[in-house]
Amino acid sequence: MDQHAWSQDDDLVAFYLYKFGTERLPFDMPTIAERRGIKPESMDMRIRNFEAYAGTGGLVNIAQKSVRVFAQYRDTPEPELRNLAFPELAQMNLPDIAEYVWANSHVIAFGEASEWDAALFTEPWWQESGAREIDWAAYGPGWYWFLSDMRYEELAELDRPTSLPQKGCNMGALVREHLSIFGQELLCKPDSSGMLVLYNGHEQQVSSRVRAHFTLGNDRTGALGLRHYGISARRWALRVFSNPCLTQQGDAVSQKIRTLMQSKAGRCSIESAWRAVHGWPVLCKE
16 A cells, blocks of 8 residues: 655646647656656556546546646646746756757758658758747757668668768778677667667767768768668657757756757766766767
């Protein structure tokens, strides 16, 4: 039997999770519950109580404090409710911030085509990608990730394309080298949809850097050079976090992230913290 004495703050957390889930949080539900001394199954039941109450207009066994929380905060916008339910986010450490950035990054799918789209990662492509409400040109400093459904064994077999510029990524050779150094246990793992982070980085101008990783046409720039590889038929995704991802401009979390994002040292710290949690992206050289 759960002996936890539920407070209004606990109910506010459960109400937030009922309304918005964990998509914009750096923790999953069991972690949130355990940090508050609550069993995950008990938190899940509280969330279900809110679901039932909202669906029927009333639930016989719902606690009165839950009813009051529902009535008081039912129309509160997500950023404001998040700050009320999780004030501790303002004191996040680097791994927490890295998880927050990862969870709130924009995700755009590409690939699954017989050949690469030459306009990939340009403003016209962005407008056609289903993210019209996001201004691609507004991406300034930030972080980015390239994901694919390719496995390490497949990547290791890739030959260096003859068209690849001098500083382009020799994927097959690099994957073989990193498998011998890290082993798969220290590299990134596929997510539940089979997508694997192959590369992550940061830049002062994210949109330009992402484009360079695709189009790479000179011997001076070090980048992936995706368009030189015949792997456009595979599933790919770009995750990117920059200014448009900051949902509330004045809250403490946004201010802290913006400060880190504007500094090369700050961006490096979050890049490294993400890797410490998720593993080394196999196409990253350093």
